[in-house]
Amino acid sequence: MKALVAVKRVVDYNVKVRVKSxxxxxxxxxxxxxxxxxxxxAVEEAVRLKEKGVLTEVVxxxxxxxxxxxxxxxxxxxxxxxxxxxxxxxxxxxLAVAKLLKALADKEQPGLVILGKQAIDDDCNQTGQMLAxxxxxxxxxxxxxxxxxxxHALVTREVDGGLETxxxxxxxxxxxxxxxxxxxxxxxxxxxxxxxxxxxxxKPEDLGVDVTPRIKTLKVSEPPKRSAGxxxxxxxxxxxKLKNEAKVI
Amino acid sequence: MxxxxxxxxxxxxxxxxxxxxxxxxxxxxxxxxxxVAGKDASAAAQAASQIAGVSKVLHAESDLFAHGLAEHxxxxxxxxxxxxxxxxxxxxxxxxxxxxxxxxxxDVAQVSDITRVDSPDTFERPIYAGNAMATVQATxxxxxxxxxxxxxxxxxxxxxxxxxxxxxxTADAKxxxxxxxxxxxxxxxxxAAKVIVSGGRALGSAEKFNEVITPLADxxxxxxxxxxxxxxxxYAPNDWQVGQTGKIVAPQxxxxxxxxxxxxxxxxxxxxxxxxxxxxxxxxxxxxxxxYGLEADLFVAVPELVAALG
Numbered sequence: 426m427k428a429l430v431a432v433k434r435v436v437d438y439n440v441k442v443r444v445k446s447x448x449x450x451x452x453x454x455x456x457x458x459x460x461x462x463x464x465x466x467a468v469e470e471a472v473r474l475k476e477k478g479v480l481t482e483v484v485x486x487x488x489x490x491x492x493x494x495x496x497x498x499x500x501x502x503x504x505x506x507x508x509x510x511x512x513x514x515x516x517x518x519x520l521a522v523a524k525l526l527k528a529l530a531d532k533e534q535p536g537l538v539i540l541g542k543q544a545i546d547d548d549c550n551q552t553g554q555m556l557a558x559x560x561x562x563x564x565x566x567x568x569x570x571x572x573x574x575x576x577h578a579l580v581t582r583e584v585d586g587g588l589e590t591x592x593x594x595x596x597x598x599x600x601x602x603x604x605x606x607x608x609x610x611x612x613x614x615x616x617x618x619x620x621x622x623x624x625x626x627x628k629p630e631d632l633g634v635d636v637t638p639r640i641k642t643l644k645v646s647e648p649p650k651r652s653a654g655x656x657x658x659x660x661x662x663x664x665x666k667l668k669n670e671a672k673v674i
Numbered sequence: 675m676x677x678x679x680x681x682x683x684x685x686x687x688x689x690x691x692x693x694x695x696x697x698x699x700x701x702x703x704x705x706x707x708x709x710v711a712g713k714d715a716s717a718a719a720q721a722a723s724q725i726a727g728v729s730k731v732l733h734a735e736s737d738l739f740a741h742g743l744a745e746h747x748x749x750x751x752x753x754x755x756x757x758x759x760x761x762x763x764x765x766x767x768x769x770x771x772x773x774x775x776x777x778x779x780x781d782v783a784q785v786s787d788i789t790r791v792d793s794p795d796t797f798e799r800p801i802y803a804g805n806a807m808a809t810v811q812a813t814x815x816x817x818x819x820x821x822x823x824x825x826x827x828x829x830x831x832x833x834x835x836x837x838x839x840x841x842x843x844t845a846d847a848k849x850x851x852x853x854x855x856x857x858x859x860x861x862x863x864x865x866a867a868k869v870i871v872s873g874g875r876a877l878g879s880a881e882k883f884n885e886v887i888t889p890l891a892d893x894x895x896x897x898x899x900x901x902x903x904x905x906x907x908x909y910a911p912n913d914w915q916v917g918q919t920g921k922i923v924a925p926q927x928x929x930x931x932x933x934x935x936x937x938x939x940x941x942x943x944x945x946x947x948x949x950x951x952x953x954x955x956x957x958x959x960x961x962x963x964x965x966y967g968l969e970a971d972l973f974v975a976v977p978e979l980v981a982a983l984g
Contacts, residue, residue, distance in 0.1 A: 441937060442802045451806050519774070520783050547801055548918070549786045554744065554774035563849035564744055566771045569912070579852070583912055584767045586863070589741070589854035597849075603902075603919055604912055639783035641811040643796065648807050651944050654965035660978040663950065663968050671948045671965065673869075673927040674894065674983070 426536035426573075426595070427482045428471045430505065431526055432464040434489055434496040435546045448644040460496045463541025465503070466601040469608040470571060471539050472504035479573045480537070482506050486529055488522050490514055494624060501619035502611040508624040513636060515629070519547075521636035523555035528632035530560055535596060537578065542567050542600040553600035563593040567602040675704035675794070677760035679728075680751060682768055683710060683718035685740075690866040691764035693828035696725050698821040700829070701791035702760045705729045708835075711750045711842070713740040723837050726830040736842035741851040742768055746844040748775035753843035755780060755816065759794070765820035765922075766865070773820050782814035789825030803918040804941035823865060824924035824945050857911065864914065867897035869927045872916055872943070875903035876932025876953070876972060883909040886976050887931060893983045899923065899943075901933045917942035932972045935960025952976065 436442055437457040445452050460468075471483040485500040487493035488511040497508035511525050530538060543550035557564035565580035569588065572579040578593045583602045593599075629636045657663045667674045677699040682689040692708070699706045706727055710719040711734040719733040732754065738746045751772070755761060761776060763769030765787045777784035789807070790798035796811045797819070864870065871891040877883040883904065891898050900910035902917050916923055918941040928946035933939060935951070935958055943949070944963050951964035954971050961967040968975055 436802070442805050444806050451802060518783055520778060520781075523778055545803065545918075548803065549784070550770050551774035551777070551784050551786060554771065555778035555784075557744075558748065558775040558778035564771075564775070565849070566744075567767060584854070584856075585865075586913055587854060587856035587911075589856075590852045591743070592850045592852050594848045602912075603906075639812070639814050640785065641813060643809045643811055645801070645806050645808050648800065648804055651963045653962045654949075654967065656961070656967040656969060660968065660970075660975055660982050663966055663979065664982045666966055667927070667948070667950070671927075673948050 426480055427484060427533060428474065428480050428537040428539055429526070429530060429533055429535040430467050430471045430483060430485045430500065431538070431540045431552065432468060432485055432487050432496050432500050433461040433541070433544045434458050434487060434493045435461045435544055438462055438545055444645055444647050448646055450642070450645050458492070460499050461541050461544045463543060463601050465608045466603070466605050467539040467541050468500045468503045468505055469606050470601060473606065474571070474573060475504070484509060484533060484535070486511065486526065488513070488517055488525050497624055498619050499611065501622045502616045503609060507622055510624055510626045511629060511632065512626050513629050515636050516638050517636055518638050518640060519549050519551035520555055520639060521634065522552050523559055524634045525629060525632055525636070526552070526556045527559040528634055537573070537596065538598045540598070540600050542602055553598050557598040560596070562597050564598045565591045565593055566600040568599050569602050569604045571599060571605070675759040676757065677702050677704055677706045677762060678751070678754060678758040679706060679708045680747070680761070680763045680769070680772065681708050681710045681718065681722050682764050682766060683712060683715060685712045685715040686717045688718055688721045689764070690828060691766050691823045692722070693725060694823035694826040695762050695764045695821045696728060696829040697826040698788065698791060698819070699760060699762050700727045702794050704759065707732060709734070709751065709754065711739045711747060713737055719837050723835040724831050724833050726833040728833050728835045731835050731837045732840050733837055734840050734842045736844055738844045738847070739842070743849060743851060744772045744775050745849055747772045748779065749845040750843045751776050752779050758816065760817045760819060762819045762821055765822050769820050773818055777818035780816050780818065782816050782818055783812060784818045784820070785810060785812050786820050787822045788819055789822050803937055804944070805937065822922060824922050857913070861891070862897045864897045864899060864916070864921050865923055867925050869894045869896035870899045870916070870923055870925045871896045871929045871931065872899035872901065872933060873904055873910065873931050874901040874933030875907055877904060877909050880909045886973060889980045890929065890976055893980050901936070901939045930960050930964070931976055933960055934958045935963065
């Protein structure tokens with residue numbers, strides 16, 4: 426069985442982004458870009474399933490600019506077997522990416538598609554569920570444990586208040602939460618090996634997908650600043666302030 | 675123009691998030707209908723009919739709705755979708771799970787996590803973990819939206835909407851619910867709590883977390899929260915996590931104990947009315963958002979605070 430894993434190139438999670446002064450977006454010129462952390466967890470999970478003998482091939486897909494090849498190389502250094510880049514300079518929104526992934530799923534016929542639950546740039550949390558809907562497949566979002574046996578996936582999900590477990594028939598879509606696994610560090614030999622792995626490049630048109638954005642960003646602004654308050658000397662002052670000044674206790 | 679709000683409930687009671695979602699729906703203009711899809715959910719439908727501003731409650735019953743699986747819930751919503759201009763879900767684990775399924779089937783974009791309604795097609799939403807706010811315009815005919823509950827006040831009660839029982843529509847079952855482990859406790863739910871006491875990595879262990887933080891939460895009648903660092907270290911369960919990748923909260927009082935204040939954490943709690951930070955590091959970023967900062971060892975200060983609260 427094959428797995429398709431989607432990875433997104435995003436601003437590194439350690440970078441504090443700045444809003445551009447003309448309010449057209451955030452300034453991402455010359456900032457470090459990395460694989461979306463949730464997608465790294467998705468790649469790791471797929472590679473572990475392959476190491477357990479559940480999967481026979483892990484194919485990673487990225488949609489976006491040429492530089493997404495770097496993200497694919499990182500995924501292949503973790504252990505993915507080959508890569509697919511859907512190359513475009515157009516802004517891609519979740520529905521468009523879900524359609525691209527659906528077209529690739531039709532070609533590749535995977536048993537599982539694994540994605541991060543959300544990307545840390547647009548924070549949408551949509552693509553996996555949209556793909557599941559378009560393909561008419563079952564979905565298990567926010568996974569913290571995945572087991573595959575007898576043509577089913579048993580997935581434990583993080584829900585409000587605790588955990589729930591779903592049994593999905595395959596093919597299915599799984600999106601990852603933080604606690605699913607801890608991605609391995611990539612080693613230099615594996616980085617070298619990844620350079621030799623195959624990447625196929627498509628354009629959205631090749632896949633017959635119209636990726637025109639459906640949502641217009643009118644402006645991007647700084648969030649309201651919360652100003653620092655005061656430091657109190659001791660617990661007694663704190664209690665006094667909470668009771669008499671803030672009146673919250 | 676009318677909006678459909680998908681109620682979140684446990685078949686008996688409505689989850690408070692539904693009330694905030696109704697407020698967002700009212701801001702979109704037009705009639706607001708609420709869908710209660712569940713199993714033996716008459717009580718929840720009854721509760722929904724009492725939300726002020728709601729003109730109709732649609733109540734669908736099926737065994738398959740018992741656990742709120744996305745496939746079935748989306749099928750039910752899609753069966754109703756054609757007459758609505760806006761379809762709104764709370765941006766909770768459950769709403770986030772369902773909404774994109776509905777949007778994709780309708781071939782429309784989804785606007786996630788809105789914090790403000792500027793006009794029926796223009797919304798504000800945080801991006802980059804709340805480090806920027808985007809104002810976006812949805813161009814599709816149907817707006818599928820998830821609502822960040824802290825961005826909207828809870829709708830008032832006192833309404834008396836008609837309840838219409840509608841036929842249930844479900845999907846081919848390709849997924850099955852096999853079980854859940856929901857932590858049972860008497861504390862208020864994190865996202866609905868008026869007071870939250872949160873602990874960070876400085877606690878050092880799950881035992882210390884419980885020993886130091888729990889008595890303060892008991893004293894204040896508070897919900898318990900934790901930073902991602904504390905959750906990753908195993909000191910607290912994941913569903914206590916406050917932050918960009920956990921819960922977004924905005925209580926009246928938020929007490930952060932031994933939390934340094936990573937951007938990720940601040941994104942989840944900076945809309946709290948009053949923030950108290952207890953940390954021994956004077957440079958901790960949490961002090962930059964705290965109304966009251968106490969520079970002290972939490973192992974001394976927190977028990978002292980419990981004692982001072984009598």
